Amino acid sequence: MGIIMNYYLIGVExxxxxxxxxxxxxxxxxxxxxxxxxxEELPFSLNLFKVSMTKKGLVESEDFTESENPWLDYLPNSLVWPLMSIKLKNVIANNLIGNEGIEWVKAKVYLKNEPRDYFIPRFNKKMDVLNQNKTKYVPGTDQIIKPSFSSSKISNYSIFHKPTMFWKITNEIYISEKIKKNIEENGLTGMTFEETSVSA
Incomplete structure (x- = not known):
C-alpha cells in the first residue's frame, strides 16, 4: 500500500x-x-474595495491609504470564484501533472484607475475523485456533506475540484502538499488551507 499524500482545500482568510x-x-x-x-477573458472587470465592519454595519471604501497591500494573491470577490494573482497562477501552473485539464480565464481588476490581471482556473472535465463509500451525502441525494477523496484517484492530479453541479469554475479547489509548500515558500497572501479527508 502506497503512502497517502495530504491535500488541502484553499480558503479565504x-x-x-x-x-x-x-x-x-x-x-x-x-x-x-x-x-x-x-x-480567455471575463467580459467585465471587477473593482477593488475595502469592506469594514462598523457600528453602522458593513462599509465599502476605496481608500486603502492605511491598509496593507490590497493586491492579495487569492482575492475575495463577489462571485466567490478563485481569483488568483499571476504569482499564484504560476505556482500552480508550474506544478501541474498534466491531467488536470485546467484553462485560465483572465480577469481585469481595478483599484480606482490602476488595473491588474488576475486569473481564474477553469476545469474542462468533471473529475472522478471521490471515495464513494466514505463520502457523506444528504440522505437520498447526491449532495455532498463531507467529501472523502480516493488516494489512488487524486494521485493523478496536483489540483482538483469537488464534483458538484458547478464544477467548471468553483471555489472548492483542492491542492497537493507540494503546491501548498510552494505557496508558503513564496509568501503568497490571502489564503488558508484546510486538510481534507483522503482514504485508500
Missing amino acids: NKSESIVANAPADTKLAHELVFEINE
Missing part, C-alpha cells in the same frame, strides 16, 4: 477588514455564468 473585488451590479449570478464563460 477572514479578517475584520476585508478586501473584495466586486463585479458590476448587473452581473449575472456566479452559477449562471459558470457555463457561459468560454472565452
